Amino acid sequence: MxxxxxxxxxxxxxxxxxxxxxxxxxxxxxxxxxxxxxxxxxxxxxxxxxxxxxxxxxxxxxxxxxxxxxxxxxxxxxxxxxxxxxxxxxxxxxxxxxxxxxxxxxxxxxxxxxxxxxxxxxxxxxxxxxxxxxxxxxxxxxxxxxxxxxxxxxxxxxxxxxxxxxxxxxxxxxxxxxxxxxxxxxxxxxxxxxxxxxxxxxxxxxxxxxxxxxAMPPHSFDDSALPSAPISPLLAGKTVAIARDAAFCFLYPANLDTLRALGAQLAYFSPLADQPVPDGADAVYLPGGYPELHAETLAQAQHWQASIRAAHAAGRPILAECGGMMAVAESITDKDGHAWPMAGLLPGQVKMQGRLAGLGAQGMPTAAGVLRGHTFHYSRLETGTAAAAHAVKHPSGAEGEALYRSGSLTASYFHAFFASNPEAAAGLLLGAQA
CATH class of the missing domain: 3.40.50.300 (P-loop containing nucleotide triphosphate hydrolases)
Known part of the structure; x- marks a missing residue:
């Protein structure tokens, strides 16, 4: 082959x-x-x-x-x-x-x-x-x-x-x-x-x-002429804790590859299993998923909630995408109207709705340039916190998802594709401001 x-x-x-x-x-x-x-x-x-x-x-x-x-x-x-x-x-x-x-x-x-x-x-x-x-x-x-x-x-x-x-x-x-x-x-x-x-x-x-x-002819793709763009090990010596279970499962394989190429050590944990943020983690990545389907379990996961609050209080950078952001808001109201308390790092309430609230390709401006990605969600965040920045919709150029900052927390409905700008991804996990 x-x-x-x-x-x-x-x-x-x-x-x-x-x-x-x-x-x-x-x-x-x-x-x-x-x-x-x-x-x-x-x-x-x-x-x-x-x-x-x-x-x-x-x-x-x-x-x-x-x-x-x-x-x-x-x-x-x-x-x-x-x-x-x-x-x-x-x-x-x-x-x-x-x-x-x-x-x-x-x-x-x-x-x-x-x-x-x-x-x-x-x-x-x-x-x-x-x-x-x-x-x-x-x-x-x-x-x-x-x-x-x-x-x-x-x-x-x-x-x-x-x-x-x-x-x-x-x-x-x-x-x-x-x-x-x-x-x-x-x-x-x-x-x-x-x-x-x-x-x-x-x-x-x-x-x-x-x-x-x-009978179909085989196909190959010549990538030999493509310039090699080495990734600077900006996260060398850093351990990134990544939530990974049925509630936090929206992870591009390329994002994990990019973090490794940046020099990071990856440590996985399960908030659903009430596992705390791993000791020694320098940053925390909370990807998207289905926290709304597991809201009761997450609401009762006291070790998880206490550990993410402690990481936040200690100033460790936390990147929360979509479902990750939902889990660190004050509460999630499910489709039956029941409000479940969450970790409360980001002031505001998340409410599920029957119609699509966001869909499509977007780019997030950062100090290291645009980080490309997308959005897809059925919930809305009700918050008095002002957005620190907004993504830009592709190709229309219209205003996209809000990016919020609360202490060391960076949170948005925007799902980043780290390989599109590894330096920008590293910046988010080093606590750099957009």
Whole structure:
């Protein structure tokens, strides 16, 4: 594997909800069970789909995005994946042409063929019109189609005939069990007791044209000409304590890699298990996740709460992103209207709501330049604390998420992608002011 490249496709669709993640997971598990090495990458900012795709493929899932990650790091990720694996699957984001930059932009930038997923559950021959439009609008190079929710062999034939010169590479029948979802996306893999059985069933149910797949030429990506940008060890000798459990699970693998490249030692702990901030930690990183689903447990976690208050009182830098910020506010009011007391480092109350409160790519200004990332949340913070800075929405340039400071605490709904500006990320964990 890797010497001649890998078979690479981007799994994309006309919209969210067509089954991209399901098909990508089924393919990853199917190829992996056949003895092939699989790498999956995710287009656009996302934490939840990559967890499932990691479970399906057996390897960490990195993000690709021409703006947030940048073309050079995207190329390095692709080159590394193609060297390591027999198969590289890239799950698209939203619809193929949605967003600036879009999944189609990424596919064209690197010459990646697209595997179009269509939900055929309520259509037959119209599938051809949808797929031809997907191919020609950009255009993009189309490797083939996988039809989801196919009712019968006759239904599959009608779909295949409608595609004209585009091959129908696979079909997946209507699933007896779907991957469960909640307000931010899929349910976390560890919350589904038989998730591996579900993934195996999807792989079993996927009918796939292996001969057509094997006939596809392998793909490689030349990253040899990219300039090497060494990262200064700004966090050398520092220990960064990172909350990591079901309530604090939104962590880009690239963020952890960047912290290590900056020289930091990483120490994980679980607020849900009422574990205190580790002794000797020089800084604390509280990533996003689902604290609202575990608010009662967090409210009762006295060791955790006392330790984060002590770290704050001692002036240790604390970076709290989205769910992390929620957990250090005064309280979280869940969707049932129950208010649960939190650590109280940031004056204000967090309240869950039924509609989306923030979504999209943003950049946060810092003393070391713009730190790129995104926002995605269903809660709002009611606080009298004035914002120390605001992120800027991409590409509109409009005002984005507020960044708050309270003593050594830096808190925001903004999720930072550390690799976009390692120096800025280090500054946040060294207590530098924006």
């Amino acid at each position: 890797g010497t001649q490249g890998a078979r690479v496709v981007m799994v994309a669709a006309i919209a969210s909800g067509q089954g991209k993640t399901t098909i990508t997971a089924a393919l990853a598990r199917r190829f992996r069970r056949s003895g092939q090495t699989v790498r999956v990458l995710k287009c656009g900012p996302d934490f939840i789909d990559p967890m499932l795709l990691e479970r399906a493929s057996g390897a960490p899932v990195h993000s690709l995005d021409l703006w947030m990650v940048g073309p050079e790091l995207c190329r390095r990720r692709l080159a590394c994946a193609a060297r390591e694996a027999d198969v590289v699957l890239i799950e698209g984001v939203m619809g193929l042409y949605d967003g600036k930059p879009s999944a189609a932009d990424l596919a064209r930038e690197f010459g990646i063929p697209v595997l179009a997923v269509i939900d055929a559950g309520a259509m037959a021959q119209t599938a051809g019109a949808v797929v031809l439009g997907l191919r020609d609008y950009g255009p993009v190079q189309l490797a083939g189609v996988v039809a989801n929710r196919v009712g019968s062999e006759g239904h599959a034939r009608m779909v295949a005939e409608s595609l004209r010169d585009i091959p129908l590479l696979g079909t997946l029948p209507k699933q007896a069990r779907r991957l469960p979802e909640r307000h931010l996306g899929l349910v976390l893999p560890d919350e589904v007791g038989d998730i591996d059985a579900v993934l195996d069933a999807l792989a079993d149910e996927l009918k796939f044209d292996d001969a057509a797949w094997d």
